[in-house]
Amino acid sequence: MxxxxxxxxxxxxxxxxxxxxxxxxxxxxxxxTFSRTDVxxxxxxxxxxxxxIAPPENEDFPALGSGGEVVLEVTPSAVVTTEACDLDExxxxxxxxxxxxxxxxxxxxxxxxxxxxxxxxxxxxxxELRLTACEDTSNYRDSSVTLAFHAASLETREGTVTAGPxxxxxxxxxxxxxxxxxxxxxxxxxxxxxxxxxxVAEGQLGGAVMQVAIEAxxxxxxxxxxxxxxxxxxxxxxxxVELSASGTARLGVLADADDTxxxxxxxxxxxxxxxxxxxxxxxxxxxxxTVNGSTDVPALPLAGLLLLTLLLAGNGARLYRWRRG
Numbered sequence: 329m330x331x332x333x334x335x336x337x338x339x340x341x342x343x344x345x346x347x348x349x350x351x352x353x354x355x356x357x358x359x360x361t362f363s364r365t366d367v368x369x370x371x372x373x374x375x376x377x378x379x380x381i382a383p384p385e386n387e388d389f390p391a392l393g394s395g396g397e398v399v400l401e402v403t404p405s406a407v408v409t410t411e412a413c414d415l416d417e418x419x420x421x422x423x424x425x426x427x428x429x430x431x432x433x434x435x436x437x438x439x440x441x442x443x444x445x446x447x448x449x450x451x452x453x454x455x456e457l458r459l460t461a462c463e464d465t466s467n468y469r470d471s472s473v474t475l476a477f478h479a480a481s482l483e484t485r486e487g488t489v490t491a492g493p494x495x496x497x498x499x500x501x502x503x504x505x506x507x508x509x510x511x512x513x514x515x516x517x518x519x520x521x522x523x524x525x526x527x528v529a530e531g532q533l534g535g536a537v538m539q540v541a542i543e544a545x546x547x548x549x550x551x552x553x554x555x556x557x558x559x560x561x562x563x564x565x566x567x568x569v570e571l572s573a574s575g576t577a578r579l580g581v582l583a584d585a586d587d588t589x590x591x592x593x594x595x596x597x598x599x600x601x602x603x604x605x606x607x608x609x610x611x612x613x614x615x616x617x618t619v620n621g622s623t624d625v626p627a628l629p630l631a632g633l634l635l636l637t638l639l640l641a642g643n644g645a646r647l648y649r650w651r652r653g
Contacts, residue, residue: 361492405439413462509610534575546597
């Protein structure tokens with residue numbers, strides 16, 4: 329009897345679970361989608377993007393309650409505005425999202441954009457957004473912005489509107505891209521000496537490059553510095569060189585002492601630009617450094633030993649005189 333009661337309870341639970349699952353499935357009443365998920369817009373031009381809410385094929389539009397509004401999450405939000413692109417000269421907007429038919433509300437903290445229209449008003453009437461690529465003369469790089477539906481904004485008492493895939497918007501810059509290269513392709517340095525070489529970002533927006541990465545390889549022992557300080561090595565073995573606001577940098581190349589390099593012999597090393605921070609790489613991307621050997625430059629360990637010997641000798645002489653006195 330007890331087993332029969334237990335079986336009855338298990339059957340009832342199964343029926344309830346199936347009913348709940350079916351009910352939850354029935355509550356998925358419609359889907360919010362963008363008319364396009366891959367959008368490209370060139371600087372100083374515009375295109376349109378529609379936000380649609382529709383039920384599954386061959387089904388009627390659901391009776392959604394009032395009060396719900398579509399909220400769009402914007403990533404990255406700092407480059408998007410709903411106002412004129414030049415609203416704030418301190419901001420560098422890449423994209424303006426606006427509408428001729430809809431009221432758009434932008435959250436100043438998160439950058440999320442709310443379309444001020446009830447969910448139930450989308451039946452056969454998509455919301456049309458205008459995407460304008462801001463005319464930007466301070467940067468040469470393309471930008472990418474992602475719009476996604478905020479799922480919580482699609483929930484209603486009558487059911488849940490499913491969020492469709494996000495839209496990826498590429499803002500294509502039409503400004504000329506700077507070209508980064510060395511000012512020369514070769515240097516010759518005597519062992520123990522140094523020379524400088526310029527790295528130049530040529531073009532109207534060369535000052536926007538800001539930094540490049542270089543790598544060194546070869547038999548010659550060289551070190552590099554900028555503004556009198558040695559370059560710190562990055563995790564990948566490269567070195568970062570900072571460019572000025574005019575798009576130039578002076579790189580100091582030092583030929584370190586090498587006790588395996590005899591006078592009259594030479595060794596070479598190469599310095600190569602490996603990252604231009606989005607700019608184009610010019611034809612002079614590699615600098616060849618030739619080091620001439622010199623016996624007048626002692627290796628650092630030997631120089632240190634000689635100095636230590638002199639200090640010990642001086643101390644010994646003073647001690648000898650003190651004892652004699």
